[in-house]
Amino acid sequence: MSQIEIRDVSIEYKKPKSEETFVAIQGINLAIEKGSFVTIVGASGCGKSTLLLALAGLIRRARGSIRVEGRDVTGPGPDRAMVFQDASLLPWRSVHGNVRFGLELQRWSRDDLNERAARFVRMVGLGGFADYHPHQLSGGMRQRVNIARALAVDPQVLLMDEPFGALDAQTREVMGDELLRIWERDKKTAIFVTHSIDEAIFLGDRVVVMGRNPGHIRDVVEIDLPRPRAAAMLDSAAFIAYRRKLREYIAGDMQSLQMIKDVA
Amino acid sequence: MTVTDQIAPRRTFAIGPVLDRYYGAGVSTVSVLLFLLLWEFAAEWNWINIRFTSQPSQVFRAAVVLFQTPVFYHHAWVSFSEFVLGFALALVVSIPVGLVLGTSRRVRLFVEPPLMALYTAPRLALLPILIVWLGIGMASKVAVVFLGAVFPIIVNTIAGVRDADQRLLQAARAFGANQIDIFLKVLIPGSLPAILMGVRLGIGRGLLSVIVGEMFVSEAGIGYQLMTYGQGMHMNNLLVYAFVVSFFGYGLTMSVRVLEDRVRSWRSVA
Ligand SMILES: Nc1ncnc2c1ncn2[C@@H]1O[C@H](COP(=O)(O)OP(=O)(O)OP(=O)(O)O)[C@@H](O)[C@H]1O
Numbered sequence: 043m044s045q046i047e048i049r050d051v052s053i054e055y056k057k058p059k060s061e062e063t064f065v066a067i068q069g070i071n072l073a074i075e076k077g078s079f080v081t082i083v084g085a086s087g088c089g090k091s092t093l094l095l096a097l098a099g100l101i102r103r104a105r106g107s108i109r110v111e112g113r114d115v116t117g118p119g120p121d122r123a124m125v126f127q128d129a130s131l132l133p134w135r136s137v138h139g140n141v142r143f144g145l146e147l148q149r150w151s152r153d154d155l156n157e158r159a160a161r162f163v164r165m166v167g168l169g170g171f172a173d174y175h176p177h178q179l180s181g182g183m184r185q186r187v188n189i190a191r192a193l194a195v196d197p198q199v200l201l202m203d204e205p206f207g208a209l210d211a212q213t214r215e216v217m218g219d220e221l222l223r224i225w226e227r228d229k230k231t232a233i234f235v236t237h238s239i240d241e242a243i244f245l246g247d248r249v250v251v252m253g254r255n256p257g258h259i260r261d262v263v264e265i266d267l268p269r270p271r272a273a274a275m276l277d278s279a280a281f282i283a284y285r286r287k288l289r290e291y292i293a294g295d296m297q298s299l300q301m302i303k304d305v306a
Numbered sequence: 307m308t309v310t311d312q313i314a315p316r317r318t319f320a321i322g323p324v325l326d327r328y329y330g331a332g333v334s335t336v337s338v339l340l341f342l343l344l345w346e347f348a349a350e351w352n353w354i355n356i357r358f359t360s361q362p363s364q365v366f367r368a369a370v371v372l373f374q375t376p377v378f379y380h381h382a383w384v385s386f387s388e389f390v391l392g393f394a395l396a397l398v399v400s401i402p403v404g405l406v407l408g409t410s411r412r413v414r415l416f417v418e419p420p421l422m423a424l425y426t427a428p429r430l431a432l433l434p435i436l437i438v439w440l441g442i443g444m445a446s447k448v449a450v451v452f453l454g455a456v457f458p459i460i461v462n463t464i465a466g467v468r469d470a471d472q473r474l475l476q477a478a479r480a481f482g483a484n485q486i487d488i489f490l491k492v493l494i495p496g497s498l499p500a501i502l503m504g505v506r507l508g509i510g511r512g513l514l515s516v517i518v519g520e521m522f523v524s525e526a527g528i529g530y531q532l533m534t535y536g537q538g539m540h541m542n543n544l545l546v547y548a549f550v551v552s553f554f555g556y557g558l559t560m561s562v563r564v565l566e567d568r569v570r571s572w573r574s575v576a
């Protein structure tokens with residue numbers, strides 16, 4: 043049995059100003075092994091965030107089941123931690139305070155709190171910035187805090203929704219590198235949503251390609267590149283082949299999007 | 307470590323901001339002094355009728371005398387305690403009420419109409435009723451201060467809570483926050499600037515209420531003294547009391563402002 047089992051999951055949202063529902067994702071099946079790094083790509087609006095929120099236990103499913111370590115997901119739990127895209131740090135708390143936040147909420151003992159928060163602040167390379175507030179940090183530093191906050195609570199599964207979405211290409215690469223370094227240490231299961239195909243290939247053991255209308259899984263591509271991964275691989279023949287394949291998938295989806303527009 | 311030491315952003319000992327601050331205070335002082343001088347000499351040279359306007363030097367002399375009489379402290383104390391009691395009561399009621407109304411749509415729909423009616427109604431108009439109910443002693447003034455201060459704080463607290471960043475709430479929930487955690491760790495700190503703004507408005511309203519309340523009907527207090535001196539045309543003493551009230555209100559308002567700027571500082575992304 044896999045660590046995470048997603049079976050036939052559908053999620054519906056209420057349409058604004060009407061009683062109708064909108065099917066965001068439908069019939070999602072996915073099994074994720076403990077310690078693997080799964081990346082999710084797909085056109086905007088295909089339900090990537092929705093799927094992640096469902097895994098986090100933050101939204102209700104219309105159908106299907108999600109099990110983590112055999113237990114049904116009915117709400118948030120200490121076995122999962124989420125890294126949001128941005129602006130999810132408390133602006134009135136320092137870097138240290140923000141990392142403590144998750145620990146406080148999960149009722150870690152008072153003695154551990156400060157020491158553990160400090161350790162994870164150092165781990166993401168912000169040891170000298172512990173007293174800074176979010177508005178005094180760069181976007182990349184803020185995301186490190188986000189990651190530290192999620193890692194500090196020692197989850198089994200790390201859920202990341204476009205954590206580097208707001209960063210420039212270079213910073214993104216550096217952050218990706220660092221994320222892998224941290225991940226290699228204790229290999230927590232990671233589920234990582236991104237818009238960048240390169241990022242998806244570079245980070246993932248598997249890339250889940252989602253399509254839209256309604257959101258579904260088109261394919262899961264095994265990435266057979268050795269670890270630890272290095273930037274040089276981005277130019278390898280194997281990497282280029284993966285990139286081409288994934289591009290085609292997503293381009294196909296974009297075309298269908300175009301057709302919808304034309305009809306409308 | 308050295309990195310933090312060099313660019314620590316929390317404390318700036320740079321000269322610029324300090325100068326700026328003193329510059330602002332300096333300009334204000336000069337403007338006040340100029341006004342007092344103008345007043346003094348306008349009265350001296352009979353451009354204005356000293357009988358109605360008095361003169362800074364005379365007011366000052368009156369103050370020196372008044373501040374040595376127990377009568378002054380008696381009246382100041384009465385007003386002060388009415389204000390503090392009413393205001394404390396307002397704080398205790400308004401913040402929890404605002405927090406609840408800000409979070410629960412259902413309760414808000416139910417309570418908001420009468421609340422807004424009371425917020426916009428001139429509460430001093432209720433004074434005669436309060437006096438019928440509570441008498442002309444301190445209680446009626448405490449009540450009117452309470453009514454003056456409670457609504458701006460409620461309304462601003464509601465606004466602060468409703469403006470809460472949904473993403474922060476979601477992040478908190480993702481880490482397993484319960485409703486109490488969300489109140490204590492997200493909603494209250496997040497709406498503190500708005501709450502303090504309400505407190506600041508409430509101070510102004512509360513002070514106005516206590517003075518007008520005492521003028522209207524009472525046996526003691528600064529408002530009562532203002533009325534007495536006014537009827538007796540004792541401009542000097544009247545102005546001393548008026549200044550005392552202004553200084554008190556100004557000082558209190560400014561302290562809350564400073565606090566507000568402090569808690570708001572995390573917002574300035576400058
Ligand atoms: N709270 C909501 N209420 C109603 N509809 C929603 C809500 N959240 C998302 N949706 C709809 O669900 C669909 C999927 O949204 P989702 O945010 O999961 O997409 P996504 O793949 O993460 O897109 P992006 O890559 O742009 O972040 C969209 O069509 C969106 O309009």
Ligand SMILES: [Mg+2]
Pocket residue numbers: 090091092203
């Ligand atoms: Mg998304």
